[in-house]
Amino acid sequence: MSTKHNHALDEELKLYTNNKEREKYENLADVYAIIVTMEHLEKAYVRDSVNAADYTSSCTKLIAQYKTAMNLVNDLIPDVEKFMKEYKLECPAAVNRFKIGVPATIEHSIDHDPSKSAKYVAETVSSFITLMDALKLNMKAVDEIHPMLSDLMQSLNNVNTLPAEFEAKIRNWLITLNAMKASDEINESQVRQLLFDLENAHNAFYRSLSDKN
Structure with a gap:
């Protein structure tokens, strides 16, 4: 009787079979990470856990990274709402910031x-x-x-x-x-x-x- 196993329990399960698929998943992971990071940054700013200068610098950088990352996946997911729905993300503050495209310190001067x-x-x-x-x-x-x-x-x-x-x-x-x-x-x-x-x-x-x- 054969005792052949399909996968060992500790074997890495690959999501991709070629370099093109690998790049796609890496780009999607980048977008996911940027959205989550922006959500944390927006909440930190609201709670006064980060000063205005650091917030503005980080937010501007994340907005630029988001635009670049989305350009790489827009054939798969054309906008942030569809991406979040697809991957069950709840990041409303990040969505608002990406839509406006400027930090809160510019939108509402302090x-x-x-x-x-x-x-x-x-x-x-x-x-x-x-x-x-x-x-x-x-x-x-x-x-x-x-x-x-x-x-x-x-x-x-x-x-x-x-x-x-x-x-x-x-x-x-x-x-x-x-x-x-x-x-x-x-x-x-x-x-x-x-x-x-x-x-x-x-x-x-x-x-x-x-x-x-």
């Missing part, structure tokens, strides 16, 4: 030094003009627009006398751009809408300064 108010106003005006001029010069690529939009959000949040709704449309545009590839371009309709939103926000910003004075 530096409200009254002595710097004139500096913040000047930076905000400059951010508005830079982005609107770029769009008028036909700059449409995500990797060109996203950094300027992030700068604008940070500048707006530094001017703490502004109403909360100022950041809403900027955040929505960040989410839209962050869902696209760096090489993608917004279309003509999106350019017009973004310019419209920026011009309205710019005018409202000046009105808020007049009301304050």
Whole structure:
């Protein structure tokens, strides 16, 4: 009688049979680890277990790593929600951060030094003009627009006398751009809408300064 065994109990069970499959599983594991790490970082920041500077640096790095890792697996899992559903991950804070694409310290500025108010106003005006001029010069690529939009959000949040709704449309545009590839371009309709939103926000910003004075 044969006593042949299929697998020893301590034998490593391989998920892949070739290098291509191995690379796929390693890339998926990288995405999983980045998401879990971001969730822990977001919770640590909320609990004040990490300072703002360290949080910002780590969060920015994780966002960049996430984008790179997702580019390697987007043919398998196109977005973070589908990935989390597939692998039964519960990381809502990480999902939110990856969607917005900037650290919480930029989304909600914590530096409200009254002595710097004139500096913040000047930076905000400059951010508005830079982005609107770029769009008028036909700059449409995500990797060109996203950094300027992030700068604008940070500048707006530094001017703490502004109403909360100022950041809403900027955040929505960040989410839209962050869902696209760096090489993608917004279309003509999106350019017009973004310019419209920026011009309205710019005018409202000046009105808020007049009301304050």
